[in-house]
Amino acid sequence: MKRLELWLYIAQRGSALVLAPLVLLHLGVILYAVSGGLSAAEILGRTRSTMLWPAAYGLFVVAAAIHAAIGLRVVVREWTHWRNRTLDFAALGFGLVLLLLGLRAVQAIA
Amino acid sequence: MTNASLGTLKVEIWRGAEEGDFETFEVPSQPSQTVLDLVTYVQRKLDPSLAYRFACRVGVCGSCAMTVNGTPRWTCRTHVQKVASSGRVRIEPLRNLPILKDLATDMAPFFDKGQEALGRFVPSDARASEVATIPPDDPKRKEANAAIECIGCGVCYSACDVVSWQPDYLGPAALNRAWTLVNDVRDGDRQGHLKAVAEDAGCHACHGHQNCVEHCPVGLNPTRSIAGLKRLVVMAALKGEL
Structure with a gap:
């Protein structure tokens, strides 16, 4: 792909923009759930009451998978001698694993 | 003019190319001495085979840049007093560039x-x-x-x-x-x-x-x-x- 690095840069910064508010939301949810002493059943009852929660966490998972895979690829390229095409596929694989695991978790709360 | 009362400095200078080692020289301290002065002293008085690069000596041309005690600097604008901890100065060529010889890199x-x-x-x-x-x-x-x-x-x-x-x-x-x-x-x-x-x-x-x-x-x-x-x-x- 022409200018692959630039497009990866754009995808990583774009996914960071999406992640920033969602991370804050997630932290807020944790604080709320823990301090209120909600049970697992109560939490699931609330997340399943509306599609907004699965949608927000689904977006979170997609953004995290993109962001982490690209970031890890850069770290590996800069800190090791592994920089050929196989690294691109490995990073893609890592992103897909994150995506699948994350979406499976989202499915459980939907 | 050498001022004997100021003592001497231990100056470690990179010798060789990519492969090489540091060579230590003793250089008399002088007031307001720059790192470029040290290198020039070594080349003129102690070892004429030392390779380094400089031109203007007054911070205009930028050609005397070297790594001094781990930091890239213009040696002509760096007073020894500011960088010589415990009377030692280590001078290397610029990082990230191929070394031609001693302190001269291929730009x-x-x-x-x-x-x-x-x-x-x-x-x-x-x-x-x-x-x-x-x-x-x-x-x-x-x-x-x-x-x-x-x-x-x-x-x-x-x-x-x-x-x-x-x-x-x-x-x-x-x-x-x-x-x-x-x-x-x-x-x-x-x-x-x-x-x-x-x-x-x-x-x-x-x-x-x-x-x-x-x-x-x-x-x-x-x-x-x-x-x-x-x-x-x-x-x-x-x-x-x-």
Whole structure:
């Protein structure tokens, strides 16, 4: 792909923009759930009451998978001698694993 | 004039090329002595085979840049007193460049990257048209002015960790120069400059560590210039203009 690095840069910064508010939301949810002493059943009852929660966490998972895979690829390229095409596929694989695991978790709360 | 009461300094100097070792010399201390004075003393009095590079001796040409106690500096503008901890000074060639001999590096990769980044003025139809009027307070002119004083000494390039990790990376000086040109309304190929810095080892590879800012002897801020290029390049890519 022409200018692959630039497009990866754009995808990583774009996914960071999406992640920033969602991370804050997630932290807020944790604080709320823990301090209120909600049970697992109560939490699931609330997340399943509306599609907004699965949608927000689904977006979170997609953004995290993109962001982490690209970031890890850069770290590996800069800190090791592994920089050929196989690294691109490995990073893609890592992103897909994150995506699948994350979406499976989202499915459980939907 | 040597002042014996000031004692001597232990000066460790890199000898060889990529393979080599440090050689220690004893150099008499003098008041207001610069690191370049130390190297010159060694070359003239102790070992004439020492290779190093300098020209103006007054911080104008930038050719005497070396690594002094781990930090890239202009040796002519570095007083020994400021860097000599416990009477020792370690002098090495600039990092991130091939070593030719002793303290002299091959600057070709550094200057080649200036060309790769299209870091040169591209004339427009200038001869036939009116001379461009550029008010000094024009925002673009201000951006260009803030970055224009680079003399290409290579200190930022040597200080840059991203260059050491990604040898293809264009580096702070080349990108800083490109930034001055995209802000120059007289330049005839703004798009060409943006395309050049959007290539795979271009501006987006910068992590914003600001080592270049920290070490620039002229006090420039290449990280800011690179951030400006990133914004322009991303917008151009999203608009399909690259």
